[in-house]
Amino acid sequence: MKKRIGLLYGGKSAEHEVSLSTARAVIGALNFEVYEVYPIFITPEGEWRRGERLAKPVSTIEELQFGDPTTILENNITDFLIDKQGNAIQFDVIFPLLHGTNGEDGTVQGLLEVLNLPYVGNGVLASSAGMDKVVMKQLFEIAGLPQVPYTYFIRSEWKSDQQAVIERCEEALNWPMFVKPANLGSSVGISKATNRDELVEAIKVALQYDRKIVIEQGIVAHEIELAVLGNDNPEISVPGEIKPVTEFYDYDSKYKDGSTALIIPAELPVATVSSLKELAKRAFKAIDGSGLVRADFFVTDDHQIYINEVNTMPGFTPVSMYPLLWQHTNVSYSALIDRLITLAIERYEEKQQLHYKKD
Structure with missing residues (x-):
């Protein structure tokens, strides 16, 4: 039986365009012999639109921004669970490909929890804590992680x-x-x-x-990132270094001008790499992470390490740092997607064992 996947992308967010690029890349990597793929588009205004089941990858981002007024799910946001004949669509997993506010911050995760749907990535707490840099830093302080x-x-x-x-x-x-x-x-x-x-x-x-x-x-340091994958026992990728041409790694450097060099694996002493991996795992656990996280660090020339932040839904195109780190750790882009779907279902099944009423 094919697994039925709902891809949730777009969103009312400053990172709407980034999400569209991510969705196109994921659709291109999914095995249509294994998955039934349903696109669920959220417009910049916050309207939900579900497309018909995809038979093949899309060739342009414009194809992902579908919908006429009859497909807008504004009366009942849960209409994405119903087909045109009024029958329920039983999704095996929802794959949120939303970046930034109203998607990566725990809001959509909360909706999916209430609907009792399996979904890829971090839960409500980790998502909201990972989005709010102040709350994140306070949790890191409690966990004893070094910060600037x-x-x-x-x-x-x-x-x-x-x-x-x-x-x-x-x-x-x-x-x-x-x-x-x-x-x-x-x-x-x-x-x-x-x-x-x-x-x-x-x-x-x-x-x-x-x-x-x-x-x-501000400090003078190398910008080092590691990818975390898993639930209770996460794996850590090799580290990568970001070398922006600009003063710092800004939006244009990440997504527009291609001016940033990515060095994978980063040229670091073995002891430093070992420390980074341990700190990445501690940061993941500090926010109660699940699925995926990219952990970002500063490393000075004298090998002092400071955690900068974690990203609970990092850039996820094949040329983004998170997938590239796993590619250099012998996990391909398509295999990474499969792993994340499996992890989501495993976490969901574990939650179903909880009791919600007194015996």
């Missing part, structure tokens, strides 16, 4: 007393500082500040994307 100094504030604090926020940043950190929206991925809204004027401008940019802002200490 940071501080944070919310929009209302900035509106009421900008001078106090600036002084707090200067007391806690040295220049340069990196200013980030707390709840966004793909380096959207991130700026480097080397003085007060740049800090103010960077904060204004970040506040366009989130009400909570995190400010981090």
